[in-house]
Structures are given as structure tokens and as C-alpha cells.
Amino acid sequence: xxxxxxxxxxxxxxxxxxxxxxxxxxxxxxxxxxxxxxxxxxxxxxxxxxxxxxxxxxxxxxxxxxxxxxxxxxxxxxxxxxxxxxxxxxxxxxxxxxxxxxxxxxxxxxxxxxxxxxxxxxxxxxxxxxxxxxxxxxxxxxxxxxxxxxxxxxxxxxxxxxxxxxxxxxxxxxxxxxxxxxxxxxx
Amino acid sequence: xxxxxxxxxxxxxxxxxxxxxxxxxxxxxxxxxxxxxxxxxxxxxxxxxxxxxxxxxxxxxxxxxxxxxxxxxxxxxxxxxxxxxxxxxxxxxxxxxxxxxxxxxxxxxxxxxxxxxxxxxxxxxxxxxxxxxxxxxxxxxxxxxxxxxxxxxxxxxxxxxxxxxxxxxxxxxxxxxxxxxxxxxxxxxxxxxxxxxx
Numbered sequence: 001x002x003x004x005x006x007x008x009x010x011x012x013x014x015x016x017x018x019x020x021x022x023x024x025x026x027x028x029x030x031x032x033x034x035x036x037x038x039x040x041x042x043x044x045x046x047x048x049x050x051x052x053x054x055x056x057x058x059x060x061x062x063x064x065x066x067x068x069x070x071x072x073x074x075x076x077x078x079x080x081x082x083x084x085x086x087x088x089x090x091x092x093x094x095x096x097x098x099x100x101x102x103x104x105x106x107x108x109x110x111x112x113x114x115x116x117x118x119x120x121x122x123x124x125x126x127x128x129x130x131x132x133x134x135x136x137x138x139x140x141x142x143x144x145x146x147x148x149x150x151x152x153x154x155x156x157x158x159x160x161x162x163x164x165x166x167x168x169x170x171x172x173x174x175x176x177x178x179x180x181x182x183x184x185x186x187x
Numbered sequence: 188x189x190x191x192x193x194x195x196x197x198x199x200x201x202x203x204x205x206x207x208x209x210x211x212x213x214x215x216x217x218x219x220x221x222x223x224x225x226x227x228x229x230x231x232x233x234x235x236x237x238x239x240x241x242x243x244x245x246x247x248x249x250x251x252x253x254x255x256x257x258x259x260x261x262x263x264x265x266x267x268x269x270x271x272x273x274x275x276x277x278x279x280x281x282x283x284x285x286x287x288x289x290x291x292x293x294x295x296x297x298x299x300x301x302x303x304x305x306x307x308x309x310x311x312x313x314x315x316x317x318x319x320x321x322x323x324x325x326x327x328x329x330x331x332x333x334x335x336x337x338x339x340x341x342x343x344x345x346x347x348x349x350x351x352x353x354x355x356x357x358x359x360x361x362x363x364x365x366x367x368x369x370x371x372x373x374x375x376x377x378x379x380x381x382x383x384x385x
Contacts (some may be wrong), residue, residue, distance in 0.1 A: 003385075004378040006324050010331035011339070011374045015367070017332070018339045036359075043367065059328055066303035067194060067295035070336075075253060079291030082217050083284060084264055144264045144280050150271060154263070168359050175364050180371050 009052050013059040016040035017070045035072040038162065041092045042128035042169035045099025046120050047176065054097035061089055087139020091132035099127025103173070113174065120170035128169065129162050194299050197244050201293065206302040207309075209294045216290050220283050226275060229282040236289030243296040253292060261285075304329060331377070342369050 019040035045053035060070065069076040071089075081089060106119035133155065141151035201209075216232075223229055240250070261284060268277035304326070314320045346365050347357070355361060 001324070003381050004374070006328050007331060007374045007378040007381065010328040011335055011370050011377070013328070013332045014335040014339050015370055017336045018343055021340070022343065039359075039363075043363070047367070059332060062307065062329070063332060066300045066307070067298070068300060077253070077291055077295035078213060079288035079295065082287040082291055084261070143284065144268060145272070145276060146264070146267060147271070150267065154267065168363070171360055172363050172367065176367050176371075179368065
């Protein structure tokens with residue numbers, strides 16, 4: 001891994017911190033406030049690729065684990081990981097990896113604009129929603145001893161906001177890639 | 188914006204205990220508590236963890252800022268558990284969550300981030316021998332991230348203000364594209380600077 005890769009991982013981890021800390025945006029017709037944390041995860045995966053994207057998320061989680069207030073609302077510390085939503089945090093690293101892996105396969109440099117956006121969107125849905133919930137929901141169910149079906153029901157309320165973030169992330173990834181194509185050069 | 192650790196200055200017994208023991212105890216408690224079903228034993232654990240948080244000397248304001256974000260999650264879970272499983276299982280679940288979060292908070296409040304980073308580096312050593320990770324690169328990445336959070340935050344504010352001055356409403360795409368391009372440019376500069384000096 002070159003210096004450039006280490007620096008990109010560190011700066012994207014910092015970007016996820018900033019996106020986590022900006023005030024939540026209330027969206028019309030969506031009952032829960034939307035933080036940009038998961039948008040950061042999708043963007044990191046889509047732009048840095050599976051390896052660097054996953055590592056950037058792990059770095060962000062490491063900062064949270066050692067007690068820095070980098071999670072939404074200025075929270076941090078190991079307590080959050082042991083709490084009911086800890087699985088969603090660990091799922092973020094997998095989510096960035098899956099997003100990056102799929103994005104590298106679905107989006108080709110030769111792809112047309114619309115096709116690129118669709119490719120990124122599929123990658124973000126599978127990684128940023130699918131993989132995150134795959135770990136987060138069973139974790140929530142086991143910590144709270146809820147039945148899995150009820151836990152799924154409980155998190156459905158977040159899905160509309162997540163889909164908005166998928167749309168934003170895939171559009172942004174496409175726009176940035178046009179002006180900054182060197183990101184694709186390494187893993 | 189400054190990125191302040193949650194650590195509280197202090198010299199109580201919890202602060203003096205080496206970080207590796209505290210982390211090991213936390214991990215052990217995290218696993219152990221999931222096997223306890225007895226509500227009285229869990230109440231005991233909850234009281235002990237509350238006492239440990241108090242023993243760090245944390246002020247009520249700092250404590251509340253940490254707990255505030257969690258309260259809605261815990262309340263929702265509590266209501267779900269009461270409705271679908273009854274009072275006793277609800278109490279078991281909530282006491283367990285409370286005990287774990289309290290213990291972890293006590294560790295975080297009483298241990299410097301640098302000490303925790305040192306424990307992380309030592310924990311990474313076996314992986315480094317296997318050639319899987321480079322501990323010095325991890326340390327570099329951690330330091331860079333801490334250094335650049337305030338800068339990216341400032342970029343965010345500048346872009347926000349520039350757009351507000353042009354009469355634009357808060358628009359996520361218009362905000363994030365320039366933010367990321369600036370971050371990428373900065374990453375390139377920093378990487379070149381590091382390479383030039385090494």
C-alpha cells in the first residue's frame with residue numbers, strides 16, 4: 001500500500017467523522033431525522049473501492065472505540081458497540097467493502113452517465129443498506145431479545161431515508177469520478 | 188470545532204488501573220453478561236457499573252450528553268419488550284444494556300485515548316508478525332485523521348457559507364461534491380509531502 005492510499009484512508013475516515021457530526025437533516029414525509037453518517041460510508045466504499053473503503057470505515061470505528069466523540073450526536077466510546085445499535089456500526093465496515101466491491105464491478109470507465117449512476121446505486125443499496133442491516137438487525141434482535149421479524153419491522157422506518165442517501169451517494173460518486181478518475185488506479 | 192476526547196482528567200484508582208486490564212475486563216463482561224438471565228444478578232451488575240461511572244468523577248452535563256443520544260433507542264426497545272414479552276424480560280434486557288453501556292463508559296472516561304491507541308498497537312503486533320498489518324501505518328492514519336477532522340469541518344462551513352451567500356438552500360449534492368473534491372486534492376498534497384520527506 002502506497003503513502004497515497006494510507007492518506008486517502010485517513011482523510012475519508014475524517015470525512016465520515018464530519019458527515020456524522022453535521023446536524024441531522026429533516027426530510028419531508030420521513031419521520032426520523034437523517035444523519036449523513038451512512039452517506040459517508042456509501043461514498044467511501046464507492047470511491048475508494050473495497051479495500052481502502054473498508055479500512056477507512058474501520059479507522060472511523062477505531063476512533064469511536066477509543067473514546068472520541070465521532071458518532072452522530074457527539075457520542076463515542078466502547079459502550080455504543082455493546083449497545084443495541086452496535087451491529088449497525090460494525091456493519092458499516094462490511095457495507096463499505098461490499099459497496100466498493102460491487103461498484104468496481106458494475107461501473108466501468110466506459111459506462112454511460114446513466115448506467116454509472118445505476119451501477120453505483122445498486123452497489124450502495126447492497127452495501128450501504130443490505131450489508132449494514134445484515135449485521136445490525138440480528139445484533140439488535142439478540143441484544144434486546146426481540147424476535148427477528150419484529151426487529152426488521154422496527155428498522156423499516158429508516159429505509160426511506162437510506163434510499164434518499166443512496167440516490168445522493170450514487171449521483172455524487174459519478175460526478176466526482178468524472179473530475180477525479182485516478183481513484184480507480186489502485187484497489 | 189475541536190475534537191475533544193471523552194477522557195476526564197483525574198487520578199482516581201480507576202484512572203491508575205492499566206488500560207489493558209480495563210479493556211480485558213470490559214470484553215469479558217460483554218461476553219459474560221449475555222449468559223446471565225437472572226434479573227437480580229443483572230440489577231447487581233447495573234448498580235456496579237453505575238458506581239464505576241460515578242467513580243470516574245464525570246460531571247452530570249458530560250454524562251447526559253453521552254446518554255441523551257441513547258435514550259430514544261433504549262426507550263423504544265423497552266416499550267417493544269414490555270408489549271411483546273412482558274415486564275420481566277423487558278427488565279432483563281434493559282438492565283443488561285445499561286450495565287454494558289455503563290461499564291464501557293467508565294473505561295472510556297477513565298482512560299486516555301493515547302493509552303487505548305497503545306493497547307491497540309500492541310494488540311495488532313501478532314497480526315503484524317503475520318504480515319497482515321503495518322502498525323506504524325495504522326498509527327500514521329490515526330494521527331492524520333485526528334489532524335484533518337477540523338480542517339474538513341472548516342471546508343464544510345466555508346462551502347455552506349459560500350452557497351448561502353449566493354442564496355442557495357442547503358442542498359446535499361451541491362455541498363458534498365466540492366467537499367470531496369477538496370478532500371481528494373488535500374490527500375494528494377499530503378501524500379506528496381510525506382513522500383518528499385521520507
